[in-house]
Amino acid sequence: MEKKVVFNNLHRKKHFDFFNSMNHPHFNITANVEVTSFVAQIKERKLPLTYSLVHVLSETANEIKEFRWRIRNEEVIEHKTVHPSFTVPTDEADVFSFCTVDFQRELKDFISEAERVRSQMKTNPSIEDEPGKDDLLFMSAIPWVSFTSMQHAMSYHPHDSVPRISWGKFFQQEGKTMMPLSVQAHHALVDGRHMGAYFQKIEAALVGF
Incomplete structure (x- = not known):
């Protein structure tokens, strides 16, 4: 389900036009977030870390309408729900496959669906997006590096408006478990306030959690 977004406020419309006219309208913020409690709960409840983290990241994106906005044919549409498309290893090669899972509000339901889709990706990996489908969140794990910045590959002509969310290797800092988190979004839709x-x-x- 989707609906058209109309900017009735003149300044908001100018903001959209200004950034939408740029060759590279995406901006990225990377910060360390604490996952001490999250990791402890994952271990105690015996939950799969990746699926649980993808669920939290997706649920949060769905709570902010600007993360559900997409530019399509110079118009802005709002999806009722956006779904994670995240990277997973495969048995076919040493490069990843996308694993696109319908978002479920209940964690257990989401994990069940993710397991089902993941089993298909092991031997039948996919790297292509479904044409015309933009109700997604592109996610990727970089578990080997506690990165401090991130640059994503993407098409610029025409550029898409799907947010990119990535996380890196956990590390210890002052007795806390921290995780680098990178969030990239189209600036015509998402401003600093929404990113914050x-x-x-x-x-x-x-x-x-």
């Missing part, structure tokens, strides 16, 4: 809200909500969700 995403990080604030993620931190609260991970602490309260």
Whole structure:
């Protein structure tokens, strides 16, 4: 389900036009977030870390409408729900496959669906997106590096408006477990306030997991 977004505020419309006219309209923020409580809960409840983390990241994105906005044919549409498409290893090669899973509000339901799709990807990997499908969140894990910045591959002509969310290797800092988190979004849709809200909500969700 989707609906058209109309900018009735003149300044908001100018903001959209200004950034949408750029060759590279995406911006990226990378920050370390605490996952001490999250990791402890994962171990105690015997939950799969990747699926649980993807669920938290997706749920938070769905709570902010600007992360559900997409540019299509010079118009802005709002999806009711956006779904994670995240990278997973395969048995076919030493490069990843995309694993696209319909977002489920209940964690157990999401894990079950992710397991089903993941089993298909092991021997039948996919790297292509479904044409015309933009109700997605592109996610990737870089578990080998506690990175401090991230640059994503993407098409610029025409550029897409799907947010990119990546996380890196956990590390210890002052007795806490930390995780680098990179969030990239189209600046015509997502501004600094919305990006800041995403990080604030993620931190609260991970602490309260």
